[in-house]
Structure formats: structure tokens, C-alpha cells
Amino acid sequence: MTTKLFGTKVPRVEDQRFLRGQGRYVDDLLTDDPRLLHAAVLRSPHAHARITDIDVADVLDVEGVLAVWTYDDLVDAMAEPLPLLIPHPTLTHGRTQYALAKDEVNYVGEAIAFVVAVDRYVAEDAVARIRVSYDYLQPVVGIAAARAADRLVHDDVPGNVGARMEQENGDARAAIADAPHTLTLELDVERSACTPMEGRGTVARWDPDTSRLTVWSSTQTSTGVRGCVAAKLGLDLAKVDVITPDVGGGFGVKINHPWPEELLVPLAAMTLGRPVKFTEDRREHFISSAHERAQVHHVEVGFDDDGRVLGLNVEFWHDHGAYTPYGLIVPIITSTQLLGPYKPLNYRVVFESLYTNTVIVTPYRGAGRPQGCFVMERTMDAISAYLGKDRTEVRSTNFIQPDEFPYEHGLVFQDGRPLTYDSGDYPASLAKLKALVGWDEFEDFRAEMAEQGRRVGIGLACYVEGTGVGPYEGAHVHIETSGKVKVATGLTTQGQGHQTAFAQIVADTLGVRFEDVEITTGDTRKMPYAVGTFASRAAVMSGSAIHLASLRAREKALRIAAEALEASEDDLEIADGVVTVRGTDASIDLGTVAVLSNPLRYAFDEASKAATQFSVGDPGKPPVAEDDEPGLEGKDFYSPERSTFANGMHAVIVETDPDTAEITILKYAVVHDCGHLINPMIVEGQIHGGVAQGVGGALYERMAYDESGQLLNASFMDFLMPYVTEVPKTIDIDHLETPSPLNPLGIKGAGEAGVIPSAAVFAAAIEDAEGFPITAMPISPSELFALRLEHADVPAEAIAEETR
């Protein structure tokens, strides 16, 4: 019997390639093709302006320039605004940009003109020679300015409000009014961004002989890009192939599509009859892809003497930037997922999604959850401080209990389905976390450190994450006559280890050797029906689909093998690619089964002779039965009724330097529950990466816009992504596995988990060290120093008093 691979730490097969520099990314493609052309984009240097004239006369004089496009050169669907991908009834004033700006620009970085030249150097030289005349408009920068609405981003969007959405379960305001205790909090989270190592990139090749377009894009959805390219360029879907090669990270930003360049590159390739490449540079990525996180929250909470939340009323304002291509996904997630593992008796949430003259917002790993977790966990800490109770005790009081699943919140989630948690055991997770971080021993440690003149604090934060959102994913499993198994699933891969994790599922389900399985992702030629990789959904969706498709292939293999071995299917087992009659020597390998599955007229090698017309089949029946197909294949789709909810809890111990206000991480602990683990090493890798990104978001990274809408830190010199020296050397991880009942493997998503509680957990620990409330994140030493000055006259003991 084959050893079960599901649940074991199988080393990632992709790492050999990646670590040896053999990855093939979009920018690596067609580099040997002398006909390849390169694109560069003229981007708005102003945050808000009307374009009165664009003069490209000097551009075509530049040697090596082939073409330049502005809005006036676009026709038909290309002249229409880019799609609003996820409409919502409350998004009453959704706006999207044009592929190239028409009349007005609304953020620094918005695409205005597109130049194609023999190389990127020449293309940039040409861009520098385009002359644009602007009428400057006052920009709207930041949530305060957007709310004040003294100026409008879009003239036809009153108050800069794109959407206002409200949900309520019970009567929160009445419950708060009647509650024995109440607190009010103002909580602020700043902008950050995904910043994957590889920026955006697209290559397109038009084959005039076959009228066929091939597009390679660094995207999280090749099927999405395909649909957009076909629609915008007026091509039949069947004429467009989109392939996602290796992708150097996405973290959410590459789920948005189509980017202007994803349409302009294919347009240029078709127009010029030569392949065209666009590779985004780092500055472009900062100013013309997408950001996230900026929200301001007002919280009112009413609770009893135990800290039980009787009513929670949250209002927040979400900065979605200049346009809304990705709809309201981020604020909807905040508004629903801030509940975490808790069950407030009454809950109301209302948000406004606001326009500003800054880069657009699309989901960034965590996608609104880090803000929601920050809001809820800060609230839990404030209640604990007010009541003088241990922070874990107040949380326990509010937990949904293990016997309450499925738990319905009475709200609608981001996928339009009811917000219903499928499984979890929050008390068990908390017990594990307390043990892992040493929660109960912390006061001794604090005293020990204080004796050395050192200041330390501990914090914890809990979250629940809806993962594996629909609508579906599919898989196709093909057992070749060699016995090798080729599997295709349509969603894309940007470093998650799908080659490994998916192959583990196939090997187990089908009974084949792991080495014989090859996974293809993100190639519309192999699997045209797919959604994409986002929302921690790949393992749940494609993993389940691959399992189901493997079962179908297995079923067929057993049927054919039973006939060949003259045995009952029930007596057969498959291991290491060989079908055996249990307890006998009688066997047939899957490669031979594959041969038999495909009746042949022509023998092309020794193996295929066995399937030719004089070798197999009952002469009285059609070679392929009416309800059958040739080939040993299985295809299936997985489409769940609703999302599955993973959860986790993080704790951190920090040291704050009493003199310099520097913040040092002493210990970081994670308890994580994503149901059954396919590959614990990959899950822990996801957690490590998420925590690192979370450390960045909490302590280092921010988008520093000035009043005029210029991004002051559009480089990795000034946007402080943490180095390996800034993230914890070790992260203590413990797993709990409460399987999901919603899919055949009992799995939940794990991709975003590590980053969600960061702002909350660091704020809690710093607050615990310093003795005054931390209400805005991220926080730098300079800001901590300012807070110390602000609170200098208030002794630490008085802080809790202060918040009453």
C-alpha cells in the first residue's frame, strides 16, 4: 500500500527550480525573439487634473519607437471604462478608469499614454518626450479629506461616497444603551500594499496565420484575463489563450484585472504584428497597481460585568482610492469578519467606501480582515482593561462554543452567502496559545525584565477567516499510457507550492507515485473553466476538485482493470500505479489500463499494440461504449454552498526600549486551525510569510502620501518592507485540526492567516508594555516616542481609569 502523503511534510518539488534561478517569469519569456517589442507607459505626475492636450509629435521621431497610443486611439470596447468586476447593490457610485486616461487623471500613476519600442530604454526615452497639458484640480488625499468633501474626486459622486452599506443583527444601539458598561474607541489603520517581488507583467503574441492570440500575464486569474482580453479586443474566446507562467508573488494585487497594460499589450501585438512585452518596474508598482488597508473606525460597545458583549456598533470609513474596479470586497470583509470567534448579542456595522485621489484599492493578503481583527481585538482589550480582567478571560466569555457550529451570524458575507461558520474549537485554540506563549508565566517574566530596566509587553489576537470562496474550481486528471499522471486545474500559482500539495492529493486518491504526478495551473488551454487564486481558496477549491477528478479517474481505472483481470472491482486496490487483485499476484499497471481505455486503429509503439482493433474488444459491441469516452481521464468540479472558516490566534511578546522607543520582538506564537493539513511544512511556510508581512504592516510599512497626492516613499529604500533581520528568528506554531464538513478533504484555507492579526497583536503588546492605549497602526519608534510624550503626565495605573 502506498504511504499516505496527505498530512506529511513532503518537500516542495518546485523549490529546486526556484532556488536555482530556473523559474520562468513573464519577463523571461521570448527574450531570444528578435521581434519582441517593449512597452512603457506615461503616467500622470498629478493626483488630480484635467488633461487639455496630449502632444506626441516628438515621440515618433525617436529612433526605435514603433507606436504610441493615447485615449483618442482607442475604439469600441477599448474606449469604454475598464470593467467593474464585482458590482454590488450598495455600490451606487462605482467608477473605473479607462485603459488610457480620458480627459481627467485621478491619481499619480494613472496611465495616459502607451509607447511601444524596440527596447524599454527607448520606450522610456519616448515617454519622456510626450507633452501633456493639464488644468490642475485640488486633490482629495486621505479619509478625513474625503469625508469633509470640500473637494470631489469625481464631479458626479457627491460626498466622495462610492457606497454606503449597513448590516445589523439584532438591535445594537438599543443593547448598548441598556448595557451596564459602555466604551467608545476610535481606531485607525493606514495604507500599505502587497509589494510582491515580481511586479505586474504581460507578454502577448498574435499569430496572423491562425488568428490566434497568446497572452502570458503575471496574474492571479488567467481565465479572468482571458475573458477581459477577448471582450475588450472583440475576439472570440476560442481565439485567446492566457497562460500564467511562474509568478513572483501576488498577495492579492494580481487578482485585479484587466490592468490597462493587460489589454494594451495584446492590442499592440495585434496592431504591430510583433510580440510585445510590458514589465512593470518598482516605482510603477508603487504608484499604479493597488494598495489597501486604510480605514478609520468608530466603535461603540456595551457589555456586562463579565465582559460579555451585549451590543457592538461599528462605523467605519474605507479609502478605496480613485476607482472601484474590485467593488466593495475589502470593506465587506472587514464588516463581517471583524466578529472573529466572538458572538456579540447584537451587532450593527455601517461603512462608507470613499474616493480619494490615490492609487486604487484591491484586496491585499488578509483583505480587510487585519483591520477588522484590529477593531475587534482592540475592543476586547479595552473591555478587559476597563473591567480589570485577564484579556484571555474576556475573550473566552465571548467565544462561540464548539457545540454551536454551524454558527449563523445573521449577516451576508463577501460571496453573497450567509455568514455561517462551519467548524472550530476556539477554547481549545486559546488553551494551546496560552501554553505556547507562556501567558500565565508572563508576569514573572515582566518582573524579571523590569529588574534589568527592561520594558516588555504581551498581546494576543484571535481571528476567523472565511476561506475557499466560490463559485467553483475544476480539475482534469489524465493517466497517460506511460503511467504518468497529468493534472490540470485552472487557478494560478504564485509560489504556494501547488505542484507539491496537489500532487500529494492525487497520489493518495489515485494510488500513484508522487513523482509521476505533474500539475499544470493557470493555463486556459488546459482548463478553460476556473476562477482564480485569492481568498485562501486554492487548496480548498482546486484541492477538492482534484480529489474529485482523481476519484473519477480511479473509478474508470478500476472498471477497466476489473475487466482485464477478470475480477470484481471490489477486490481491486491501486498502489504505486499498479492495480492488484487483493491477496493475489494478479495485477495490471495503470499505464496498461490507459492503453486499454483507448481503442486504437494504429499501433505506434509496443504498448499501444495491446489496444489495437484486433487485440481488444468484443466484436459485437462498439469499441467505445455509449456512455463512455476513450482515455483514462477524470474531470470534476467543486462548488461549495458557502465558504469554510479557518481560524487562528497569535500572541507576541515585545520589548520597547525605554530610551529609544525601538520595538523588538522577543517571542511570536501562532495557533492555527485550517482543518486537515495537506502539507504541514507548506502551511507553516505560509504562516511564516504571513507573519513577516504582518510585522511589516504593523511596524514598518506605510504609504506616505503628501497633501498633493504624491507618494513620497515609492521605493524599497523608503517603503520599509522588513528584511529578514526585522522578522522573528523563530515563530512557535501549534496546529489544531477541526475539519471542515464542507469539502471532501476537510480542509480550510491557510494563505492569508499569518498576516491577519498582526496590527492587533502588536498594538496589544506595545500597549501592555507602555501602559497607554495604542489606537493607530502601523506604529514606528518615532510615533511611540510621541505617544510617550503625550501620556507622560499620566501615570500608567491611571490609563485604565482614563478610558472609563
Add this chain to the structure above:
Amino acid sequence: MKPAPFAFLRPAALEEALAALAREPGAKVLAGGQSLVPLLSMRLAAPSMLVDINALPDLGHVSVDAAGVRIGALARHAHVLASAEAAEVQPLLAMALSHVAHPTIRNRGTTVGSLVHADAAAEMPMVLRLLEGSVDVASVRGRRTVPAAELFAGPLESTLAHDEIAVEAFFPALPAGAGVAFAEIARRHGDYALVGVAAMVETEGGEVVRARLGYVSVSDVPVVVDVTDALDDPAGKALADLEPAEDIHATAAYRAHLVKVLTPRVLADAIHHARQKTAQRKKS
């Protein structure tokens, strides 16, 4: 992020490089390229020509004698940092260099290049100024020695003429009875300092007879402050000469605060270092 067009010259002799600079007013010297190349790529600089000096002979040296350390224009930070002799003769070099960016940048970036880039947020210009070193520069008009006190004209601006190449820097040896120390606070390891402080003190019979402090990132040009007569409040004295400014990483008040935190620490470390050195000398 591709540079604008420029001519490229990689001369094999210094005279050739100097002649090129003399005839091409828009030319820039390329050594390690760790500052220049990003400026080119972001099109913040667009020289008409790059004169790449990496093929010039005899400029890669780190020579040490009793007088001090002489560093050639092509000696990389990593090379200087690795020199045990240099660290022995002038310990402040290694103390400061370990804070210069990251190993990969130190492998390519040159110490002399950093000096003439004249960034007040960089460690080495301040160190040269504190140690009262100098830079030898060459041009078609001949050679001259520029004392550190006369090297820095303004933000990212040295007093070198356009056609001059800094060929060697001289960092004097640590005198008998002297000690040095260095500390800085940066947001991330290897980043430009929010504030950096170096101290050099000279002692006689264990008593401080001269104390000077150098600062990074709290002024437009490298600043050195003599605090010999202000040992009870060196930071107060220093702040009078410094101009801490606000940027996206820190407020001016925080920078001033860090000056107050780091100054007495670094000064005390330097005094300790001086006494340690004196004790070592007595032993040997």
C-alpha cells in the same frame, strides 16, 4: 527605470579619465555605482557620459602605516572593513563601516565614492570629518589634498570641481591616549541612520583633554562638534549646531531625542575605549 542615453568610457589610465572629464562637462564618474546607478535608473540624473574608473590600475589599495589608513578610490567598503590592520590603526573605520548598508552593497560600493557623494546621512563622510582626514584629488590641472573640513559644501555636494577625481582618502591613526566609539539607530538593519553618532576623545593621565562628536542624518552636511568644555551636557552643546529635520521616518523631535540618548552613551564608550587602549599600551 531605465537610464536616459549616455556615452560610456572605461579608460585604462587615470590621465585618460581626467582628460575625458575635462572635455565633457556633463560626465560623471562611475566607481561602485551604489548611489549613481539608482539615480540614473530613476532618471534623477542624466549625465552625458559615464567615466567608469573600475579599470584604472593602482586604486584598489587599503594601505596602513603608523600615520593612518590610505584608501584607494576603488577599494570597496567590504575590503576596508575586512582589513584587520586598518581596524587596529583606526578602530572607528570598522565600527562605522559595519553600519554602511548591507554586505552586498558594501561589496560593490567604494569608501571614497561615499565620501565624495557627500551624503550627510552616510557614515563615512562624517567619520572622515571627525578624524580630520583628507582626500587626494586629481585633475588635468594636477593633484591637491582637500582636508575633510573643506570637502563638504552642502547637501550631496562636495567641493570637488567637476573634472576632479578623488583618488585616495586618508584617515589618520588613532593617537595615543585616544578612543573612539560609534552608534546609530536605523529603522531597519542597514538603512540610513535616523541618527548616528561617533565620538573621538583624547585623554591624558585618564582625563579627557579633547572630546569631539560627529553626527549622521541630523544636518545637511557632516557636522562635528567639540564638546571638550561641555562634558556634562554634550548633547545640549551638539544640538545647538545640529538641525534635526522631519521626514517620513521620524519627527525632528524624535531625532533630537535620539541625539540626547546616543550622545552620552557614545561619549562614555569612547572614553572607556581610550582608557582601555591606554591600558593595553602600558601592558605591551
